[in-house]
Amino acid sequence: MTLKNKLNITDAVELARVEEKLSKAKAHQLFSSGFLNKLKAGSVQALLEIHRCLFEELYDFSGEIRTVNIAKGNFRFAPVMYLKVALDNIETMPQSTFDEIIEKYVEMNIAHPFREGNGRTTRIWLDLILKHELQQVVDWSRVDKNDYLLAMERSPVKDVEIKVLLKQALTDKIYDSAIYMKGIDASYYYEGYTLYKTEEMEGKK
DSSP: OOOOOTTOOOOHHHHHHHHHHHHHHHHHHHHHHTGGGGSOTTOHHHHHHHHHHHHTTTOTTTTSOOOSOEEETTEEOOOHHHHHHHHHHHHTSOOSSHHHHHHHHHHHHHHOOSSSOHHHHHHHHHHHHHHHHHSOEEOGGGSOHHHHHHHHHHTTTOOHHHHHHHHTTEESOTTOHHHHHHTTOGGGOOOSTTTEEETTTTTOO
């Protein structure tokens, strides 16, 4: 089963390929145009704008909060009925130190506000906060993808691991587009229907 999309692609592999290509092009445009610098770092609106820009050519739901409940494995993300409250709470979380920023990032991952594309969107959002508050970003080329994915899976229970992993990869090269683009590399996410189970797919309303 593939997500309904504007290009009417029905093959999951083809959709993943096109999605990666389009989102990478849009991500580069976001960086090179300076649009990111106009967003309020750490705000929900900034997250929505990033998602809209990344996926507007492919999905009607780009920039919109999901309306279905989703899960990854045995972990269910924030239920739709509590999602707005969760996002409001996340927006008010402090972000003046590295630890505070990562705690905010972890909470946003738990919320998982979008139907698709959460990983890429929130990593750009994270770097925007780090850049604004600390004049640093994550050099994703120094973050092992498997260690990152495992640390993120465990972060809702214990966030020490993801903090250590990302802190050792910080850099002050905040204007380096190659470092920025590595954050949306396909090796750092797996966000398709093969991992997500939704009420929609279960045949529920």
